[in-house]
Amino acid sequence: MWTRESGGLVLTFHLAGINNQNFLMRDDQTGSYWQQITGEAVSGPLRGRRLTLVASDELSFGLWAAEEPGGTVLKSVPKYASDYEKKDWEVRMKKARTVLSFADPARGLEPRTLLLGVQAFGASRAFPYDAVIQEKLVLDRVGEEPVLLVVGPDGESVRVFRDRIPGISGHPAFYRTLDDKQSHPHDPAWLKQAVAAPLLMDEATGSEWNFQGCAVSGKETGLCLEPIEAIKDYWFDWRNYNPKTTVYVR
Amino acid sequence: MPAFYDLSGRPIGTGVAGAERKEKKNPDHGGNSLMERSSRRTVADPWFLIPIALVSFTALAYPIYVIRPFRHQGPRELAAALEVIQIRPPIELVCAICALLGLFWYWRVQPLDSRRRLAAAGAFLVCTFAVLSRVNIFEMMFHPDTHPLFVPIEQAKVDPDDMVMAVKLGGMAHAYPIRSMGYHHIINDVVGQEPIVATY
Numbered sequence A: 001m002w003t004r005e006s007g008g009l010v011l012t013f014h015l016a017g018i019n020n021q022n023f024l025m026r027d028d029q030t031g032s033y034w035q036q037i038t039g040e041a042v043s044g045p046l047r048g049r050r051l052t053l054v055a056s057d058e059l060s061f062g063l064w065a066a067e068e069p070g071g072t073v074l075k076s077v078p079k080y081a082s083d084y085e086k087k088d089w090e091v092r093m094k095k096a097r098t099v100l101s102f103a104d105p106a107r108g109l110e111p112r113t114l115l116l117g118v119q120a121f122g123a124s125r126a127f128p129y130d131a132v133i134q135e136k137l138v139l140d141r142v143g144e145e146p147v148l149l150v151v152g153p154d155g156e157s158v159r160v161f162r163d164r165i166p167g168i169s170g171h172p173a174f175y176r177t178l179d180d181k182q183s184h185p186h187d188p189a190w191l192k193q194a195v196a197a198p199l200l201m202d203e204a205t206g207s208e209w210n211f212q213g214c215a216v217s218g219k220e221t222g223l224c225l226e227p228i229e230a231i232k233d234y235w236f237d238w239r240n241y242n243p244k245t246t247v248y249v250r
Numbered sequence B: 001m002p003a004f005y006d007l008s009g010r011p012i013g014t015g016v017a018g019a020e021r022k023e024k025k026n027p028d029h030g031g032n033s034l035m036e037r038s039s040r041r042t043v044a045d046p047w048f049l050i051p052i053a054l055v056s057f058t059a060l061a062y063p064i065y066v067i068r069p070f071r072h073q074g075p076r077e078l079a080a081a082l083e084v085i086q087i088r089p090p091i092e093l094v095c096a097i098c099a100l101l102g103l104f105w106y107w108r109v110q111p112l113d114s115r116r117r118l119a120a121a122g123a124f125l126v127c128t129f130a131v132l133s134r135v136n137i138f139e140m141m142f143h144p145d146t147h148p149l150f151v152p153i154e155q156a157k158v159d160p161d162d163m164v165m166a167v168k169l170g171g172m173a174h175a176y177p178i179r180s181m182g183y184h185h186i187i188n189d190v191v192g193q194e195p196i197v198a199t200y
Helices: A061-067 A089-093 A129-135 A188-196 A235-241 B018-025 B033-039 B049-066 B075-109 B113-132 B137-141 B178-184
Strands: A013-019 A022-027 A033-035 A041-043 A057-060 A072-074 A114-120 A123-128 A137-142 A145-151 A158-162 A174-176 A200-202 A215-217 A231-234 B003-005 B011-014 B150-152 B163-169 B172-177 B186-191 B194-199
Touching: A013 A033, A013 B137, A013 B186, A022 A235, A022 B194, A041 B075, A057 A061, A061 A188, A061 B163, A061 B172, A114 A129, A114 A145, A114 A158, A114 A235, A123 A129, A123 A137, A123 A235, A129 A137, A129 A145, A129 A158, A137 A174, A145 A174, A231 A235, B049 B075, B049 B113, B075 B113, B163 B178, B163 B186, B163 B194, B172 B178, B172 B186, B178 B186
Parallel strands: A072 B172
Antiparallel strands: A013 A022, A022 A033, A033 A041, A057 B163, A072 B150, A114 A123, A114 A231, A137 A145, A145 A158, A174 A200, B003 B011, B163 B172, B186 B194
16 A cells, blocks of 8 residues: 655556556556565656655454544445355466466465565565464564564464564564454454453553554553564565565465 | 559550449449549559558557556567557557648549548558557546545445455555455545555
């Protein structure tokens, strides 16, 4: 997700082409073409400029609705609603062919392996989505910087944070305290209390942290971890634009 | 019998009797019509339209050929295709003007209706390429949601376990269901007075 301002202009984008299955956007105002995944203008008067990334999440609707009860949702366009993707479309997409591969069977990476990609601290790292969902909490590094990936109480949504607590030296270890076997992710009432409740505890201070990355009990109450932007992408696409990426392997 | 000349006026032969046949079929031009028109130069087929049409068609078709789904795009050909898109409008305009001016000239010097029609069809084709070059078929193919509307959570027809892209700016939270985004791919939006584009 990007801001759509550049050079003092507010831009309106259209899907205008494909570059190895990552789409190109054209802006009405200058006719420049932009690469979706990088936010960079690759042709036209604004060539070389970059859009600014907007912090966003990919969450289950139930969890998001519990976090943002006053939020609003993009309405279906009636004319096209019957053609929208079906519920199992991510499963079906796994079988769709790609024009690039980068398959790496040794690390379990097929072209359509879903992953969470992080570009931060001068490095890029890919976290296979299924592995993160299974592990629930991943403590790792991007470049030299410690990060943590945590799965929400819905068992589907993932957020990434920098593993640093202000005033605490080093990078504290975190533990998951939520008992996922007792979760009721499809019960809106349960989710509503679960999104604000703690699901992690840090070893250094014993504080408890929720899915927003904020301490809700203990010494660090009120402090929040620094969120890190992650995008859900297919391996072939991520690898194409991040040739030096490293990959998290359990 | 009419003599035939190329575009520079050089004679290229005689004997194609189209003009004569035409005159025989149309005897209403007066008694001296055949003699008068037979004495006028007749030019060759409108070959001059072929290079114009080729340039116009290439400028139209090359980017479509390169930037089409399910095809590997090499960096050089992609850059070339995008460059063609950028310089295409004046090229197509010049081609269309040349074709129309050429047609105007040809219409005056060519007495044969059949060849005039051929030239008119060629010029029309070039003009059609010019018009089509203003249309991006991908923009039509993916059915953009040009006026996105938002509804409160309770009115949203989204299952709890469906994934959404979520953003919060200036205290305002918007969610974009993935199943919709997988179809429209781009939503131009304003959230908390911040113009943003959600892409998927």
